[in-house]
Amino acid sequence: MIQALLLDADDTLFDTGSAMLRSGSGVAAELWPHAGPVVWDGFARRFRDDPEGEFGSYTRGEISFAEMRSRRFAASTAAYGLALDAGLRDRFEEAYHPRFRTALRAYDDVLPLLEWAGSVGLPVGVLTNSSDLATAAKLAAVGLAERLPGAVVTRDTLGFGKPDARVFEHACDVLGVGVSGTLYVGDDPVVDAGGSYAAGLWAALLDRSATTSAWAGRRATIASLAVVPDLVSGATAGEWSPGQDLGRRTGHR
Ligand SMILES: [Mg+2]
Structure with missing residues (x-):
């Protein structure tokens, strides 16, 4: 789950x-x-x-x-x-x-995702390798600061950043959910997808240039954040059954 x-x-x-x-x-x-x-x-x-x-x-x-x-x-x-x-x-x-x-512009699929997460009571946090100050300025600039008031973990929180497993574990602690119950989504194959998978999270690589999304085990590659609700609802066991989204929503940016 x-x-x-x-x-x-x-x-x-x-x-x-x-x-x-x-x-x-x-x-x-x-x-x-x-x-x-x-x-x-x-x-x-x-x-x-x-x-x-x-x-x-x-x-x-x-x-x-x-x-x-x-x-x-x-x-x-x-x-x-x-x-x-x-x-x-x-x-x-x-x-x-x-x-x-x-x-700076927020992607069009961010607010719908946050609204969906709110509607189903799913806690949402941010884990970034940028600094506290820069992250706060960016979230405010795109109007997301009030939408993500709680768990914002940066490189400054522990003094080092991803892909170190300890920052993923710390961010999960802040969210109040263990690593095995948390999905991480990021655009960097090594720092985000590789790091979160190695730390024991569910790992989704966001590739906005891709036309299809696919998932299996505890790894996914997704073309849009619009696929995330499917990833959450599909994670009923300890891993995903192989699945894919053929792009009906990938134009959503
Ligand atoms: Mg990134």
């Missing part, structure tokens, strides 16, 4: 990746007006994609949130030969966050 639902935040509840590109490119155009749109977009994409893996260092508790962003900014400016000094980095941060919050 599934008795609680735990959701990733970035690119599961809202379109963080797209908002990062729009805000990063917009701020780059302000800071380096003569560089041109190819550089502005490239800078923003590199800052988001983080090829050095600084976000991973942050989630393992090795560096602070500010240091993580500072390193990504420095690497991205260097990659495009852009001028960099401490004042410019501060201007980037000041200009970036308002643009990011304005650009």
